[in-house]
Amino acid sequence: MTSTFPAPGPFAQARLAAGQQPSGETAISVKGLWKIFGPGEHKIIGTPLAELTRDELRLATGSNVAVRDVSFDVRPGEVFVVMGLSGSGKSTLIRCLTRLIEPTAGEVTFDGEEIGKASQARLRDLRRHRFSMVFQHFGLLPHRRVIDNVAFGLEVRGESKKARRDKAAQMLALVGLEGQEMRYPDQLSGGMQQRVGLARALAVDPDVMLFDEPFSALDPLIRRDMQNEVLRLHNEVGKTMIFITHDLAEALKLGDHVAIMRAGQIVQIGRPEEIVGAPADDYVADFVQDVPKSYVLTLGWIMREVRPGDPLDGPVYPSTTVIREAVRDVACSDSPIRIVDDGKLVGMVDRSMVLAAIAGTEPEA
Amino acid sequence: MTAAALAARPRAALRLSKTRSILLLSAVAVLLYVPANGHLTLPLDTQAPLFIALNSFRDWMIANRTAWFFVFFFTPVREGTAGLVDFVTGWLTTLGWVGIAAIAGALGLVFVTWRTGVAVAGALVLVGLLGVWDATMVTLGQMIVAVALSLVIGIPIGIWAGRSDRVQRAVTPLLDLMQIMPTYAYLVPLVLLFFIGNGTATIATMIYAIPPAIRLTALGIRGVPAETVEAASSLGSTGWQVLRKVQIPMARSTIGLAVNQTIMMALSMVVITAFVGAGGLGEVLLKALEIQDVGGSFDAGVAIVLLAMVLDRLTASASQTSDRRRPGADRVSVADRRQIRAAGLVIAIVGIGLGVTQSWAHVFPSDYSLSFADPVNALVSWLEANAVWLTSGLKDVASSWLLDPLQQVLTAAPFWLVVGYAAALALIVSGRRAATVAAIAGLAIAALGVWRPAMETLTQVLFGVLIAMVVGVAVGTWAARSSLVSQIVRPINDALQTMPAFVYLIPALALFGPTRFTAVVAAVIYAIPAVTRLVEDGVRGVSVTAIESATSSGSTAFQVIRKVQLPMARRSLLAGLNQGVVLVLAMVVVGGLVGGQALGYHVVQGLAQASDFGIGLSAALAIVLLGVVLDRITQGAGARREVKRIEDE
Ligand SMILES: Nc1ncnc2c1ncn2[C@@H]1O[C@H](COP(=O)(O)OP(=O)(O)OP(=O)(O)O)[C@@H](O)[C@H]1O
Numbered sequence A: 001m002t003s004t005f006p007a008p009g010p011f012a013q014a015r016l017a018a019g020q021q022p023s024g025e026t027a028i029s030v031k032g033l034w035k036i037f038g039p040g041e042h043k044i045i046g047t048p049l050a051e052l053t054r055d056e057l058r059l060a061t062g063s064n065v066a067v068r069d070v071s072f073d074v075r076p077g078e079v080f081v082v083m084g085l086s087g088s089g090k091s092t093l094i095r096c097l098t099r100l101i102e103p104t105a106g107e108v109t110f111d112g113e114e115i116g117k118a119s120q121a122r123l124r125d126l127r128r129h130r131f132s133m134v135f136q137h138f139g140l141l142p143h144r145r146v147i148d149n150v151a152f153g154l155e156v157r158g159e160s161k162k163a164r165r166d167k168a169a170q171m172l173a174l175v176g177l178e179g180q181e182m183r184y185p186d187q188l189s190g191g192m193q194q195r196v197g198l199a200r201a202l203a204v205d206p207d208v209m210l211f212d213e214p215f216s217a218l219d220p221l222i223r224r225d226m227q228n229e230v231l232r233l234h235n236e237v238g239k240t241m242i243f244i245t246h247d248l249a250e251a252l253k254l255g256d257h258v259a260i261m262r263a264g265q266i267v268q269i270g271r272p273e274e275i276v277g278a279p280a281d282d283y284v285a286d287f288v289q290d291v292p293k294s295y296v297l298t299l300g301w302i303m304r305e306v307r308p309g310d311p312l313d314g315p316v317y318p319s320t321t322v323i324r325e326a327v328r329d330v331a332c333s334d335s336p337i338r339i340v341d342d343g344k345l346v347g348m349v350d351r352s353m354v355l356a357a358i359a360g361t362e363p364e365a
Numbered sequence B: 001m002t003a004a005a006l007a008a009r010p011r012a013a014l015r016l017s018k019t020r021s022i023l024l025l026s027a028v029a030v031l032l033y034v035p036a037n038g039h040l041t042l043p044l045d046t047q048a049p050l051f052i053a054l055n056s057f058r059d060w061m062i063a064n065r066t067a068w069f070f071v072f073f074f075t076p077v078r079e080g081t082a083g084l085v086d087f088v089t090g091w092l093t094t095l096g097w098v099g100i101a102a103i104a105g106a107l108g109l110v111f112v113t114w115r116t117g118v119a120v121a122g123a124l125v126l127v128g129l130l131g132v133w134d135a136t137m138v139t140l141g142q143m144i145v146a147v148a149l150s151l152v153i154g155i156p157i158g159i160w161a162g163r164s165d166r167v168q169r170a171v172t173p174l175l176d177l178m179q180i181m182p183t184y185a186y187l188v189p190l191v192l193l194f195f196i197g198n199g200t201a202t203i204a205t206m207i208y209a210i211p212p213a214i215r216l217t218a219l220g221i222r223g224v225p226a227e228t229v230e231a232a233s234s235l236g237s238t239g240w241q242v243l244r245k246v247q248i249p250m251a252r253s254t255i256g257l258a259v260n261q262t263i264m265m266a267l268s269m270v271v272i273t274a275f276v277g278a279g280g281l282g283e284v285l286l287k288a289l290e291i292q293d294v295g296g297s298f299d300a301g302v303a304i305v306l307l308a309m310v311l312d313r314l315t316a317s318a319s320q321t322s323d324r325r326r327p328g329a330d331r332v333s334v335a336d337r338r339q340i341r342a343a344g345l346v347i348a349i350v351g352i353g354l355g356v357t358q359s360w361a362h363v364f365p366s367d368y369s370l371s372f373a374d375p376v377n378a379l380v381s382w383l384e385a386n387a388v389w390l391t392s393g394l395k396d397v398a399s400s401w402l403l404d405p406l407q408q409v410l411t412a413a414p415f416w417l418v419v420g421y422a423a424a425l426a427l428i429v430s431g432r433r434a435a436t437v438a439a440i441a442g443l444a445i446a447a448l449g450v451w452r453p454a455m456e457t458l459t460q461v462l463f464g465v466l467i468a469m470v471v472g473v474a475v476g477t478w479a480a481r482s483s484l485v486s487q488i489v490r491p492i493n494d495a496l497q498t499m500p501a502f503v504y505l506i507p508a509l510a511l512f513g514p515t516r517f518t519a520v521v522a523a524v525i526y527a528i529p530a531v532t533r534l535v536e537d538g539v540r541g542v543s544v545t546a547i548e549s550a551t552s553s554g555s556t557a558f559q560v561i562r563k564v565q566l567p568m569a570r571r572s573l574l575a576g577l578n579q580g581v582v583l584v585l586a587m588v589v590v591g592g593l594v595g596g597q598a599l600g601y602h603v604v605q606g607l608a609q610a611s612d613f614g615i616g617l618s619a620a621l622a623i624v625l626l627g628v629v630l631d632r633i634t635q636g637a638g639a640r641r642e643v644k645r646i647e648d649e
């Protein structure tokens, strides 16, 4: 691998190992999920055909593998981001979770319940109460007022008009759209429309929110606003979120964990700093090469062990601090930064290491 | 060896261009024509065993009206429909002319604007002045029933086809067939099953009017963005909830268009169904046409056009206002709207009250009349006396220079040569499947025993298509290049396209008398608007950059047209050709009524006389088959569109 990234330090490597063995609790667990579009949907898995690449298979059978043997776990309350280029199967994957698209094979478990085995009625129940989704082009109903769009999920599950309007008004306030209740979607800007989509998804008070590239139709400034909105909502309401994007910066900004997809497969799962600091292959490396490392990598990622004779009068930071935030102190102090977790000194960071991370080269330690 | 095989071989071996292949094919056909002409030309034998067998089949059907399939199906369907029509027509008559005009005016006022209200009421009064009020009510009653039933059947099927790919795939070929099938053709078999009467006429109308209802409804449902449907499903909607809360409301304006189109299609059947007992305006017009009373048919024709205008205005905008958030909609406040509605209600009630109770408001007073019959007839006589050198000159030139020689060649050619040529042409232009269909359909026409009249019809179609294409391409290109011309041509096209087909026969008859040429002229007028429109859209669609680069390299305007715009609009030109062929055929067979001879004439005879039933049925089938052959051959462009649609999915 011809990468110019800082190699993960020993500390980071230990954390990387920990990242691959998730702590026991999961909200959603996906195992061996496949989706094949086309005539041979059920005749491919388990045969040698399944080993072919996407293009080969399309030529051989006319079928299209959109999602190939995908497995991952999502922890309760986290933001799990799936990122990949156009056509990599992200939308298909997220729709398979609630069977908006029927998966070809594999298991999706939510709260211990296998969704693939749910009856249609049970599935509707799950969709009405436990999951909700936000769409790239909003999917609003143009013939309904904003408030009735937000109330749609409540209406579908049979709540009274008063109850659902009250709840919808609350949700509109939550996303900053007071006063827009009686307008129609096409009278709102794109960003406002997506806030309506967000409010609609929040209104049913779901456990899990699914986002399919919700901001890619918006322009950059509004997109940044909306990202902050999602982070704020996430902090306020603490839902588990699965978030699809093809924008790496967005993935790194929002994700507690990020999965990178390519041609239907997941090529790497990790925390943002792991993706940036230790890309699993050239494909991922290519993706992350323009990311300013100091914005993503933490001090813990680049620190070295404490050596006898290190000056102990430098600034103190926890290992989870993003490098960028320590730059000013590093510049002002002659002594290396001390990394202290839980009151214990765990490592040191020299000025040269910070500079190397900013420049994106190997430190000459 | 057939011409098809001859054409196929060099194509495979040498990879000739399409144009070269067609030239080569034609050369081969000429070489074969010289020795073979005059043999196996299949002249018409009116006593052919097939015709006699069909006649006795008809007699048997009539003798067996008590057979179970009549008793349990055809008879109740016909009687039910007829009963419904009588019921509605009865009510229309009860309401009186003032009542009807007031209701129409009120609908216009409430759903469109007061101007439309006044216009539609005025149009109805005009219909009364033309002296055809009662006939108009008969027609209107039939339209109401036919349209209502068509929508009751068509919209649910359309919704189903919109939601299920499988249903869509199943109904599409059927709808395609119904669309290319000249309406004339299914009257004869229909009469066999339902006999003559206004029930049958209504059923015939429905067969024609249901396809657009299905197609447009399905289109509307499919036009709802997938993501919106998914959003509703993702919140746990049932299929029914998705349909009711998302798909139908979002498809509303397209479904409104479906209603409008269904009405227009039904109206275009007014005259033709008079052959099977529709009565009403169609009968008035037809009777006048039969005795070449151009003036009389003109009055009925005007009444039909007025009725079409009334129904079109009322429904075209009803479908738009139902989309309540159009920009203009906000200008009328809720309070105003309530007042308008109240005013409409009052107008309707007062009108009905007068119409039911007052005799002057019930039966249209005959003292007032505004018939165009006399001036039109005077004009026709004047034309006959003074413009005969022009009209008959035109007619004679076209006949002796084009129609006659072409017909001579086609009728003298052995049938296998014509079928082979058609199949080979289909192979070159549209591929193997089209060729197979063309060959089978061609042989079937021969087997039906109506080969000769079919060749006569083909002559008229080829000639008509040639003229329609020349005019359509010229006008379409001009309109595409000049917005002034476009602004003039568009409304004329719109008006021509809303007019029922039969109306076109009237001026043609006035100018050219009852001849074959008249049928062709009517067909050309009928086809030109569609061709023009397709050509204009196609030429307009050529990228500006391509034109600019040609102009900047010094091309003349004519060079730009010939080397850039027309070649790049090729697909639209081919689509125009396809449309032109279908429309010309539909009209040419109608021309059988005004001296057009050929297949259309035999259909009319078959409907009129028991002894000609067999030929009539064969001729009707042959019309359908001829339509299939011509459609297949010219479908090259359409086929490519299909492929693209599949790719897009
Ligand atoms: N209904 C379908 N039928 C056939 N193939 C499909 C269907 N839906 C998606 N695909 C194919 O599956 C693959 C993955 O599509 P998907 O929409 O999941 O990609 P994506 O990662 O969401 O891309 P984008 O960023 O463009 O939204 C693509 O090759 C696509 O063509």
Ligand SMILES: [Mg+2]
Binding pocket: A090, A091, A092, A212, A213
């Ligand atoms: Mg997608």
